[in-house]
Amino acid sequence: MLKPSTALLTFVLTTSLAACTASSGFDRPLGDELDNINTGLATRNNAAIMSGEIDATMQLNTRFRAEVPSTVTFAFNSDDLTPEARRILAQQANWIRQFPELRFSVYGHTDLVGSNAYNQALGKRRAQAVVNFFASQGISRHRLEALVSYGKTRPVIATQGPEEANRRTVTEVSGFHRRQGAPLNGKYAAVIFREYVAGAVPPHTSGGQGSQVNPGG
Template structure:
């Protein structure tokens, strides 16, 4: 009985000391998740497995966002990401069509990546009207890309910014502001229900920036 009580007390003391050490290891303001909670906070409530999963998730999201930013810059350096429109029009002129064909070639050459197209307008007219016009422009660009063979599941026209993000600060007509912009949205991984793990993303990114041209990328990596 005495031995049992002594061992129980020792175990309790070790457990308390270990939990106190965990609290001391994480400065209050350095390791914060995207949701505003401390990384590892679930260790005291849901078991250490929850804390590990939480921290891995945070790192994976941050890593994924960096990959997307890098790939967007790469896309814009190799294809014309922006096309422009005539005043009060969502019609694609010959120059816009040529630029979209270049976009389509790049997208088709990179089947692991998904894209989104943002629409914009100049400040002539009401904001509500320009929101609709920007969306029509984005949809026109997407429809043309699909006509060039791009899988409709890999490109989408997202909500229009209308006149709210001008490149040229003017209340008058501006061709530079009448535009659509194509950006990388994320990674296409249907074999894993659209989910992306960091290893898969890293393989895609390295292949596209020339660091691993011979790497075999699959959802089973």
């Protein structure tokens, strides 16, 4: 019969060998088990942003698209905002107001019906209609740095006929307001810190004219 100390040592060695076999031994990188449960992901992202590997603007734009719809659509040959478009733009405006550090761009698009020149102008009017709406919601036009029309050059659905999905504007985060320096120059840190502080506060319980000439899409 083994002595207690010998039996204990045998048990420990046997258990250790079994564990190594189950986890493929020592052939994995140190800390590999952390990746399997996504522990440390936030730390890696922060380090990547600080080093410039991940651009802060890209991160914020991804968040914007995840939290509010970034696209509104229009009727054929129109730059009028529909009730549904206004509802979505109100959500966008609410998000934009929470981040006074950021600039935004609005891109106008059309479907493939009509000439290139006409649709270029129509896309511009649609983008301008969105900017006008944001201004009516108290957002400074200085934070809307670009009004770009792609006309009919970037359809979502490649069809020559009328297509509502192509008649759209897209709002994007384009950078920091009067930004200077690297992606993380203190302004992005200020956004993070402000939201961190706000997260500690308990929640309170208690909400353009279309053209009629030479129509395009």
